[in-house]
């Protein structure tokens with residue numbers, strides 16, 4: 001062993017600041033078929049938020065691919081999708 005480097009990280013999560021919370025629906029909004037999912041689009045920080053965002057976007061894509069009488073729109077944010 002040549003040495004050890006210890007590092008502390010002040011901000012390793014995408015914390016939900018009031019500013020980010022206010023634009024969260026816009027951050028979650030897809031642009032056409034391009035979807036955004038990660039801790040930065042989540043309501044919670046860290047890997048849990050990134051995971052739940054992956055699930056949200058996967059559900060949107062599945063819903064958009066499913067033929068229904070009222071097709072889901074790929075740009076729907078989470079709250080609108082859950083009302084369906």
Ligand SMILES: Cc1cc2nc3c(=O)[nH]c(=O)nc-3n(C[C@H](O)[C@H](O)[C@H](O)COP(=O)(O)OP(=O)(O)OC[C@H]3O[C@@H](n4cnc5c(N)ncnc54)[C@H](O)[C@@H]3O)c2cc1C
Nearest residue numbers: 009011012013014037038039040045046047048049050051
């Ligand atoms: C030091 C540290 C410690 C942490 N500890 C914890 C912890 O204990 N618990 C916890 O829950 N969270 C922890 N986190 C936070 C956690 O790592 C993140 O919240 C989580 O990884 C975010 O996932 P993500 O998928 O949004 O982004 P990422 O995991 O950053 O994934 C983004 C991916 O996109 C890739 N990428 C970027 N640009 C491009 C491009 N142009 N083309 C192709 N690929 C690209 C990157 O290489 C990366 O693989 C920690 C973070 C850090 C930095």
